[in-house]
Amino acid sequence: MLENLLGKEFYNAYFHYIVGVCILILGVVVANIIVVILRDLLTHEGATPEDKTKVVKLVSKIHFPINLVFIALSIYVVHKLGDFPAKFEPYLLQCVKTTLDISFFMTVYHFVGALVLTRLFKGFGLTINDTIKELLANAVKIVIAVLGVVTVLGNFNINIGPILGGLTLLTTAVALAAKDSIQGLIGSLTVVLEGKFKEGDWVKMGELQGFVENIGIRTTTIRGFDRTLTTVPNDAFVAASVTNFSRITNWEVKEEFVLAHTSTQEQLEKIVASFSEWLANNPDVEADPKKAIILVRVSNLVQHGFNLLVMFYAKTNQWPEHVRVREQCMFQLLKIIEDAGTSLAHPLHTVFLGESAPLDKVIQIASAAVEKKPALAKPETVKKPAVPKEKK
Structure with missing residues (x-):
C-alpha cells in the first residue's frame, strides 16, 4: 500500500530511511517516558527536597544513554531494510554493538552513585558515613569505567593485555604508597558491614569509653564522658572487642x-x-x-x-x-x-578485754620500771686551752 502511495522508486530508495527516522523519534519519546517513570520510582512521598534534587540530576544523566540505545536500534533497522553492500555489514554491526555497550556502561556508571549506595545499605539495615559513601561510589565508578573502556576496545579487536598490565602495576604502586589509608578503609568497612557501632552509639573498647562522633575513612573519633575527643585508627576495630551499650535491650x-x-x-x-x-x-x-x-x-x-x-x-x-x-x-x-521489723546491718567490731589488773599493782610495776631506768649522763665540759697574751 505504501509502495503504491509513495511510488515504487521513492519507496525503494527512501523507505528504510523514513522508518529509521520514525524509530529515532519514537525512541526519544520512549526515553522521556522512561525518565519520568524512573523519577517517580526513585522518589517517595516522604522524600526531602534534597533527595528529589539528587533524583532529578541522576535521571537527567541517564537520559542521553537511553537515547543512544534507540539511535543504535534505528541504525540497525535502516541497515536491515536498506540495500547496503555486504562488506559494510560487519562494521555497521560493530558500531551498533559499541553504541549499546557505551549506553549500558554509562547508565550503570551514573546509577552507582551516592543515592543508590545509600538505598542499598539501608536495605541491609546499615548506615554509612557520607565520606565513606562517596569514596565507595567513586571506587565503583572507576571499576565500571575501566570495564567499559576494555569492552569497547575489545569490540575493535585491540590488544588490551599491555593496558591491563600497566593498570595492574599502577594499582600495586598506589596500594603500597597508601598502605595505611587502605588498612584504615578496610577497618571502616569492617565496622560498617559488621554493624559493630554507628555514629551516636555509646561504646567501650578497653579503657576507652564514650560516644562515637564520626566514622571517617582512616579514623573514628569518640567523645568521652569528660568531653575529651579521642581519635582511634579504624584498623584497631578489626580484631578488638567492642562493647556497644546502645544495643542493650534491658539494663x-x-x-x-x-x-x-x-x-x-x-x-x-x-x-x-x-x-x-x-x-x-x-x-x-x-x-x-x-x-x-x-x-x-x-x-x-x-x-x-x-x-x-x-x-x-x-x-x-x-x-x-x-x-x-x-x-x-x-x-x-x-x-x-x-x-518487716528489721533493718540493714551496720559494720560492728567487737573487742574482748581480759580481766583488768588492780590499779595499785599497775602503779607499782610502772614505778619499778622507772627506777631501773639508768639516769642520763651529763655531758662533760671540755675546757679550751688558754690563748697566751701577746707581750707589748
Missing part, C-alpha cells in the same frame, strides 16, 4: 544488701516474698521469664548479718531511665525491710 540491676544479724527467719522470708511480688508487678521491670529473670534471695551469712541478693532487669535500654527504676526499687526495698 541489669544487681545489688547485694546485708540485713541485720538479729533478723529472724520469718522476717527474712517476708522480705524476700514481698519484694519479689512487688518487682513482678512493677511495669518498669521486665517480668517475662523468656527475656529476663527476677531474683531475690538470702544468698549467704556474712560477718555482719544475712546477705540479700537482688537481681532484675529494667524494661528500658536508656541509662537515665534505668537509674530512675533502680532508685525506685531501692526505696521500696527499704520500706519493705522497715515494715
Whole structure:
C-alpha cells in the first residue's frame, strides 16, 4: 500500500530511511517516558527536597544513554531494510554493538552513585558515613569505567593485555604508597558491614569509653564522658572487642544488701516474698521469664548479718531511665525491710578485754620500771686551752 502511495522508486530508495527516522523519534519519546517513570520510582512521598534534587540530576544523566540505545536500534533497522553492500555489514554491526555497550556502561556508571549506595545499605539495615559513601561510589565508578573502556576496545579487536598490565602495576604502586589509608578503609568497612557501632552509639573498647562522633575513612573519633575527643585508627576495630551499650535491650540491676544479724527467719522470708511480688508487678521491670529473670534471695551469712541478693532487669535500654527504676526499687526495698521489723546491718567490731589488773599493782610495776631506768649522763665540759697574751 505504501509502495503504491509513495511510488515504487521513492519507496525503494527512501523507505528504510523514513522508518529509521520514525524509530529515532519514537525512541526519544520512549526515553522521556522512561525518565519520568524512573523519577517517580526513585522518589517517595516522604522524600526531602534534597533527595528529589539528587533524583532529578541522576535521571537527567541517564537520559542521553537511553537515547543512544534507540539511535543504535534505528541504525540497525535502516541497515536491515536498506540495500547496503555486504562488506559494510560487519562494521555497521560493530558500531551498533559499541553504541549499546557505551549506553549500558554509562547508565550503570551514573546509577552507582551516592543515592543508590545509600538505598542499598539501608536495605541491609546499615548506615554509612557520607565520606565513606562517596569514596565507595567513586571506587565503583572507576571499576565500571575501566570495564567499559576494555569492552569497547575489545569490540575493535585491540590488544588490551599491555593496558591491563600497566593498570595492574599502577594499582600495586598506589596500594603500597597508601598502605595505611587502605588498612584504615578496610577497618571502616569492617565496622560498617559488621554493624559493630554507628555514629551516636555509646561504646567501650578497653579503657576507652564514650560516644562515637564520626566514622571517617582512616579514623573514628569518640567523645568521652569528660568531653575529651579521642581519635582511634579504624584498623584497631578489626580484631578488638567492642562493647556497644546502645544495643542493650534491658539494663541489669544487681545489688547485694546485708540485713541485720538479729533478723529472724520469718522476717527474712517476708522480705524476700514481698519484694519479689512487688518487682513482678512493677511495669518498669521486665517480668517475662523468656527475656529476663527476677531474683531475690538470702544468698549467704556474712560477718555482719544475712546477705540479700537482688537481681532484675529494667524494661528500658536508656541509662537515665534505668537509674530512675533502680532508685525506685531501692526505696521500696527499704520500706519493705522497715515494715518487716528489721533493718540493714551496720559494720560492728567487737573487742574482748581480759580481766583488768588492780590499779595499785599497775602503779607499782610502772614505778619499778622507772627506777631501773639508768639516769642520763651529763655531758662533760671540755675546757679550751688558754690563748697566751701577746707581750707589748
